[in-house]
Amino acid sequence: MATIELRNVTKEFGEVRAVDHVTLDIADGEFVALVGPSGCGKTTTLNMLAGLEEVTSGTISIDGRVVNDLDPKDRDIAMVFQNYALYPNKSVYENLAFPLKMKKMPKADIDRRVRETAETLGITPLLGRRPRELSGGQQQRVALGRALVRDPKVFLMDEPLSNLDAKLRVQMRTELKRFHQDLGATIIYVTHDQLEAMTMADKIAVMSGGILQQFATPDEIFNRPNNVFVASFIGSPSMNLMRGTIQDTSGRLEASGGGWRGSLPDRLAGEVSRSQDVVLGIRPSHIRVSHEPLEEGFSAQVLTVEPTGDLTYLTCRAGSTDLITIVSPEFRVAPSDVLHLAFDRNHVHLFDGTTEQAIRPAIGAPATVAASAWR
Amino acid sequence: MSATTPTVRNRRRPWRRPENIVAVVFMTALLIYTVVPMLWMLSTSLKSQFAALQQPPQWIPEHLTFDQYRTLLSPYNDIGRDFLRYLVNSIWVSLASTVLGVAVAVPAAYAFSRFNFPGKNALFFSVLVRNMFPLVVFLIPLFILMRNLRLVDTHMSLIVTYLTFGLPLSIWLLKGFYDNIPPQLEQAARIDGATRFQAFWMIVMPLSSPGIIATAIYAFIQAWNEYVYALTFLNSDRLLTLPVGLQRFFAEYSTNWPGLMAASFIMSVPVVVLFLILQKHFVRALTEGAVKT
Numbered sequence: 001m002a003t004i005e006l007r008n009v010t011k012e013f014g015e016v017r018a019v020d021h022v023t024l025d026i027a028d029g030e031f032v033a034l035v036g037p038s039g040c041g042k043t044t045t046l047n048m049l050a051g052l053e054e055v056t057s058g059t060i061s062i063d064g065r066v067v068n069d070l071d072p073k074d075r076d077i078a079m080v081f082q083n084y085a086l087y088p089n090k091s092v093y094e095n096l097a098f099p100l101k102m103k104k105m106p107k108a109d110i111d112r113r114v115r116e117t118a119e120t121l122g123i124t125p126l127l128g129r130r131p132r133e134l135s136g137g138q139q140q141r142v143a144l145g146r147a148l149v150r151d152p153k154v155f156l157m158d159e160p161l162s163n164l165d166a167k168l169r170v171q172m173r174t175e176l177k178r179f180h181q182d183l184g185a186t187i188i189y190v191t192h193d194q195l196e197a198m199t200m201a202d203k204i205a206v207m208s209g210g211i212l213q214q215f216a217t218p219d220e221i222f223n224r225p226n227n228v229f230v231a232s233f234i235g236s237p238s239m240n241l242m243r244g245t246i247q248d249t250s251g252r253l254e255a256s257g258g259g260w261r262g263s264l265p266d267r268l269a270g271e272v273s274r275s276q277d278v279v280l281g282i283r284p285s286h287i288r289v290s291h292e293p294l295e296e297g298f299s300a301q302v303l304t305v306e307p308t309g310d311l312t313y314l315t316c317r318a319g320s321t322d323l324i325t326i327v328s329p330e331f332r333v334a335p336s337d338v339l340h341l342a343f344d345r346n347h348v349h350l351f352d353g354t355t356e357q358a359i360r361p362a363i364g365a366p367a368t369v370a371a372s373a374w375r
Numbered sequence: 376m377s378a379t380t381p382t383v384r385n386r387r388r389p390w391r392r393p394e395n396i397v398a399v400v401f402m403t404a405l406l407i408y409t410v411v412p413m414l415w416m417l418s419t420s421l422k423s424q425f426a427a428l429q430q431p432p433q434w435i436p437e438h439l440t441f442d443q444y445r446t447l448l449s450p451y452n453d454i455g456r457d458f459l460r461y462l463v464n465s466i467w468v469s470l471a472s473t474v475l476g477v478a479v480a481v482p483a484a485y486a487f488s489r490f491n492f493p494g495k496n497a498l499f500f501s502v503l504v505r506n507m508f509p510l511v512v513f514l515i516p517l518f519i520l521m522r523n524l525r526l527v528d529t530h531m532s533l534i535v536t537y538l539t540f541g542l543p544l545s546i547w548l549l550k551g552f553y554d555n556i557p558p559q560l561e562q563a564a565r566i567d568g569a570t571r572f573q574a575f576w577m578i579v580m581p582l583s584s585p586g587i588i589a590t591a592i593y594a595f596i597q598a599w600n601e602y603v604y605a606l607t608f609l610n611s612d613r614l615l616t617l618p619v620g621l622q623r624f625f626a627e628y629s630t631n632w633p634g635l636m637a638a639s640f641i642m643s644v645p646v647v648v649l650f651l652i653l654q655k656h657f658v659r660a661l662t663e664g665a666v667k668t
Binding site: 047051071077081083088102150 | 557559560562563564565567568569570578581582
């Protein structure tokens with residue numbers, strides 16, 4: 001098991017900067033998710049860690065040793081690929097044995113290790129088969145087995161679940177998490193699915209445009225997003241983000257925009273000034289919804305009603321702003337009804353209107369990562 | 376989609392569907408057109424000289440004789456000696472250009488498929504451009520080149536020429552194969568402890584072997600059948616390859632039709648055998664290069 005350090009790691013493909021000065025400290029045994037939309041640089045970062053891409057500048061260290069110029073085979077890492085990358089002309093047994101064979105391990109030891117790993121993953125009956133004779137879920141297990149069999153310092157996983165159907169994905173998610181708990185391995189996990197990141201990771205690194213936006217625990221990322229991008233990317237349904245200005249109404253600071261208003265929590269009152277442009281963020285679950293007028297609230301018209309069983313999502317329009325809110329299934333509502341909404345003041349997020357960085361009390365906990373300007 | 380889910384009636388008699396009748400008629404015509412000359416060649420080669428000129432011709436010879444084959448394949452007479460020498464020359468030239476061709480085409484195709492380098496597209500295009508000209512266009516320039524290199528009247532002149540003629544298609548076919556092998560397989564191998572070369576050798580090579588076999592056989596057949604360059608570059612009788620040799624045969628023994636047919640038949644055997652082995656791989660090679668899956 002190992003620690004990993006990325007220091008100002010940058011990757012340029014010609015003119016394009018795919019990864020821009022990323023700095024990450026990953027502790028021994030941590031499960032870190034690299035998350036972001038496609039093209040954000042997360043896979044390039046992983047490939048640089050694996051040694052499959054050269055680093056343009058910056059350093060990558062594993063266990064305190066700089067590995068920039070080390071071949072993938074000398075980094076003692078294992079990788080699970082999105083398409084599994086099982087060797088199609090080899091049996092499952094040979095696939096699992098390949099990394100051990102390359103280490104020149106004695107045949108008897110290889111056999112023991114392969115069988116142990118197959119037992120752990122429940123793929124012993126498949127050992128004689130070829131990859132194309134396996135289902136997607138079985139291929140996924142074999143790919144995991146091939147990584148597991150080596151007992152590497154670090155596991156790198158590149159969207160390993162994205163080719164599975166929804167049900168199997170949820171099942172494998174639980175299994176991966178248990179596997180991490182049992183092994184205590186350091187895992188770097190690339191995904192575009194924020195839910196996978198939230199459910200499995202100890203820490204999440206949110207990337208966009210090659211820049212690390214925030215690196216923190218899921219709780220921190222969810223409750224204290226660094227900027228508008230992180231706020232919008234994490235959470236489902238995503239946070240409502242609305243442009244507005246700060247106003248002083250009857251001695252209380254509030255932000256308001258086209259048709260909505262929300263008073264600010266006391267902790268933020270000192271951080272903003274009147275008529276400052278801001279982006280106000282509020283999660284759907286933090287909007288009170290009522291048929292009666294609410295204090296510090298505003299009215300909005302219901303556009304769509306989407307029941308999911310447990311909860312019902314409402315899309316409402318207030319002036320020129322659309323908001324998503326959540327109500328219980330018992331709440332009686334129909335499209336074009338007029339409702340009253342009010343933001344839960346303590347859960348309001350505020351971002352600077354120009355830089356889109358979070359506005360926070362100066363004395364509070366500092367941002368984990370000082371991300372450069374959000375693109 | 377209706378073609379793949381035929382009605383019960385059609386399933387019982389699939390050949391009754393109009394498009395199949397057209398196909399069967401067309402294929403039969405094509406088969407007659409290609410196979411009949413071959414059969415006629417075989418038939419004549421098994422006749423006596425007298426029977427070969429008989430009117431009306433006999434399709435199945437009354438008296439089968441293998442004399443011509445015996446003569447051609449025996450080193451103890453002049454005709455056989457010449458013929459066997461041409462055969463060996465042909466095998467040597469075709470095999471050498473094929474082996475060299477594969478040795479060059481494999482790394483070239485791999486590089487075109489996997490690496491990005493300046494001028495890659497221009498280079499690949501210029502490799503393919505060669506295929507757009509008829510071979511004869513290069514005859515005189517290449518002859519002058521070979522003369523300056525003092526390679527005229529050597530097997531090397533043909534080996535080099537066939538090599539350059541075979542390469543564009545070989546590279547193109549093989550590139551299609553490599554394009555279809557996910558790069559993640561090599562990446563996985565490199566992470567699993569292989570060097571870059573080992574990853575290529577242990578993972579990519581076995582997967583691309585059908586493509587390599589297909590291109591090799593194709594290059595071999597091209598070299599085996601080539602006539603114009605062999606005729607131009609070679610003067611010495613002892614160096615001739617089969618296609619040119621057969622022509623000499625024709626001039627010298629113009630009355631011996633069965634002998635000529637027997638020699639032609641022997642020459643076509645390797646091509647047919649190789650093509651039978653190849654056809655499955657070859658179709659795959661062509662389609663895999665063309666269609667991205």
